[in-house]
Amino acid sequence: MLERQRIIYSGQVQGVGFRATALRLAQPLAVAGWVKNLPNGSVELVVEGEVAVLQQLRELIAQQMQGYIQNSHMERETPEGLQGFRIRY
Secondary structure, X not given: OXXXXXXXXXXXXXXXXXXXXXXXXXXXOOEEEEEEEOOOOOXXXXXXXXXXXXXXXXXXXXXXXXXXXXXXXXXXXXXXXXXXXXXXX
């Protein structure tokens, strides 16, 4: 089942390679979306794909960035048919 998720990560998530790590982890998976820094110091990840693959990506990010993530909040949204995965500036 195709799903879209918006995850906001907070903690020490800017200036530590979070976006590059998310990009590296997302590229081999069948997902589309983006990751970007927010003005309040958090990072936003918007991703579309199969539910199991999205869970896998969230778990990989949590493992790789465990010392930096203090909190994360995920919301489900209606998929828009995104293509590719990239860093937004």
